[in-house]
Amino acid sequence: MATGRTHRPATRSRGIPEATVARLPLYLRALTALSERSVPTVSSEELATAAGVNSAKLRKDFSYLGSYGTRGVGYDVEYLVYQISRELGLTQDWPVVIVGIGNLGAALANYGGFASRGFRVAALIDADPAMAGKPVAGLPVRHTDELESIITDNGVSIGVIATPAGAAQQVCDRLVAAGVTSILNFAPTVLSVPEGVDVRKVDLSIELQILAFHEQRKAGEETTSAQEPAAAAQPRSGAAVRTPAGGRAAGKGPDGDVPAVMPA
Amino acid sequence: MATGRTHRPATRSRGIPEATVARLPLYLRALTALSERSVPTVSSEELATAAGVNSAKLRKDFSYLGSYGTRGVGYDVEYLVYQISRELGLTQDWPVVIVGIGNLGAALANYGGFASRGFRVAALIDADPAMAGKPVAGLPVRHTDELESIITDNGVSIGVIATPAGAAQQVCDRLVAAGVTSILNFAPTVLSVPEGVDVRKVDLSIELQILAFHEQRKAGEETTSAQEPAAAAQPRSGAAVRTPAGGRAAGKGPDGDVPAVMPA
DNA sequence: ATGCCTTTGTGAACGCGTGCACAAAGATGG
DNA sequence: CCATCTTTGTGCACGCGTTCACAAAGGCAT
CATH class of the missing domain: 1.10.10.10 (Winged helix-like DNA-binding domain superfamily/Winged helix DNA-binding domain)
Known part of the structure; x- marks a missing residue:
């Protein structure tokens, strides 16, 4: 999305x-x-x-x-x-920059899945002056001041944002202004970008919340109706990603908690 | 409806x-x-x-x-x-375990978005004995041997897998066997789980690849009309194959090598 | 060659998600 | 109490994505 x-x-x-x-x-x-x-x-x-x-x-x-x-x-x-x-487009080299070298940024810098697929980490950028020059994943961290020059010098068109939410939009704006047209955003914020710029968001806590929803539903079903449609025998369907068709569907509420009280 | x-x-x-x-x-x-x-x-x-x-x-x-x-x-x-x-389901407390305390696992352990939303990190688990006891994000890392007891003792139903791909399925099996019914998988592998277990996958490199696709298309649009080599070019079986460390010289252009290694 | 067997490629049906557009519901002011 | 204005809730239509089912295509054995 x-x-x-x-x-x-x-x-x-x-x-x-x-x-x-x-x-x-x-x-x-x-x-x-x-x-x-x-x-x-x-x-x-x-x-x-x-x-x-x-x-x-x-x-x-x-x-x-x-x-x-x-x-x-x-x-x-x-x-x-x-x-x-x-x-x-993996047969060509894609230089990327990672902005925000905290725990997540460092993890991304070390992530093997990038380099092995045509992605090359051109630079790691962080706003903290104390981080500057410090090596992470074999690369020296650069200060935010250098962001624009790094992008233009390396012809970077893909940027990864791993900053705190508060800094994300500002970093995004600078990336876009410098020429980045694709952004992978790990900050929990909705970025607004001009036409023509692609943004993909990865939100760790959202994924957990979705799991919690289903988990709660499963817990609720046990207590109410043990009657399960039990979709056709599917011994060990691998995936289970996204709507596995036979999965939920005919759900029925967990249990009848219908509190009409307003906590406010 | x-x-x-x-x-x-x-x-x-x-x-x-x-x-x-x-x-x-x-x-x-x-x-x-x-x-x-x-x-x-x-x-x-x-x-x-x-x-x-x-x-x-x-x-x-x-x-x-x-x-x-x-x-x-x-x-x-x-x-x-x-x-x-x-x-x-965020009004209740969800204890979660994180398995695989590498860069990513540590980042997840420190991620503030969890605790603030009803998720409580019950334990950090790693297979490396050298990690055992070492504090990460304020919690001592536990060894994999304790996995089952940790899960049952804490009533954990949600597990996060941040291990290398090779260990993911095995960890998954143990989590499921111990009672976990929802899994957030960061390892680049398709996990197979029994009916009733939810798996959500977050794959960092896939997101980048999708961005690369759009980026490539944007670059192609600029030059108007596809200079794309019409599908006929490649001989069926012989050629194509990975050019060992072929040129890629000029950076752009549909040739170069094919990634040979799975991300760890 | 011929016929059988395997597997692709795809037409067509179906279901889900999205967005429009509007009537109903309620607030607000006279 | 009535008129008007705002905003919700939703019926409906459309398009995308998924799945089924099968004819066409190619390999292989005879």
């Missing part, structure tokens, strides 16, 4: 649905694992299981990229890795 | 759409900020702006919770904070 972008999927022939784009990295990871095990080809069924999705969905996703499979056989692993990488 | 059997119970059937649940924390955050500023009431339009969503969507979301607004006035901030908190 990127905020920020408001216009058409544009590219008519190349109109890959957003939902599909979001799954491509998933496929890529599964394919990379297969590649390392020197598996030459893989069927949509196998790959779908490995990625935790439905096989029909996977085939349709791939169909947006082109016809890269062979009927009766499956997909060539290496070829598909290349195609998806290219589609995602 | 809700899902499931349409009785017409005076109490609303709890068929809250998943998309709505995912936005409730967003509203809650905006409302909390208003509450701290002692704002008594807020209109759907104002709150929607603060939360970064459409006002109609916000009203519809709230309608699933009940009619908590006053026409012509808006919503009572305090009351709404309470209602959403209750709906999300």
Whole structure:
């Protein structure tokens, strides 16, 4: 759910649905694992299981990229890795800056998943002068004053914000002004950006809150109706990401707590 | 309109759409900020702006919770904070364990967004004996051996996995076996869990990859029309394959290597 | 070659989420 | 008490995403 972008999927022939784009990295990871095990080809069924999705969905996703499979056989692993990488733009080098080198920023700087996917941490930036020069993940922390020059000098177009909420918008503005057009925001704030700038938000506490909701619902169901629709036998469905279809649905309230009292 | 059997119970059937649940924390955050500023009431339009969503969507979301607004006035901030908190299950205490105290685990342990929302870090767990006892975020790190007892003793039902990918499934199995029914997974792996266990995944590199996709497309749009190599270019099986450490020279351009290693 | 078997690619149906637009509900002022 | 104004709550339509189901395509054995 990127905020920020408001216009058409544009590219008519190349109109890959957003939902599909979001799954491509998933496929890529599964394919990379297969590649390392020197598996030459893989069927949509196998790959779908490995990625935790439905096989029909996977085939349709791939169909947006082109016809890269062979009927009766499956997909060539290496070829598909290349195609998806290219589609995602991972065949080129993406310099990124991380702003806000606290616990989270340091964790991000050390995160192996970046470098291995074409992302190169161009610089770590922090507002604290005491941090300046201190090495984190092998890079010296730079002061915020240098933000603009770092971005222009390195041609950075992707910025990661890991600052406290209060500083996020200001940092965002400076990043955008300096030329950044994609932002990954870890600060718990709604960033406002001009047209043409993409923002993706990752909010750790929101994820937990969503889990708490479902957890509460599960706890409530035990006490009321043990009657569970018990969707078709699905022995060990891998994923469970996002609405697993057979999951909740016919819920029924936990228990009848209907307090009409206003605490205010 | 809700899902499931349409009785017409005076109490609303709890068929809250998943998309709505995912936005409730967003509203809650905006409302909390208003509450701290002692704002008594807020209109759907104002709150929607603060939360970064459409006002109609916000009203519809709230309608699933009940009619908590006053026409012509808006919503009572305090009351709404309470209602959403209750709906999300944040009015109770949720003990959580964090497994894998690396950079990310430590960042999570220090993350303020947890404690302030009803989540209490019951324990930090790591497999490294050298970490045991070492204080992180004010808590002593416990060894993995204690995992089961910690969970049962504290009644933990939510677990956070911040281990390397290789250990994630094993940790997950142990968490589930010990009674955890909700898992927030930061490891880049598809976890397989039995029916009834919720898994939410946060993948830092996937978010960046999605940004890269849009970034690449933006860059391509500038030059107007796709200079994209029409799909036919690549020979089926032979070529494509990873160019070991190929050029990438000029930075831009659809060639270069393919990431060979999974992120740790 | 021919026929069988496997697996892809996709047309079509369905369901969910989103946003518009408006009537109903309540506040407010005269 | 009535008129007017504001804002909610929601019916409806539309578009996207998901899933099913199957014909077409290719491999393989005979």
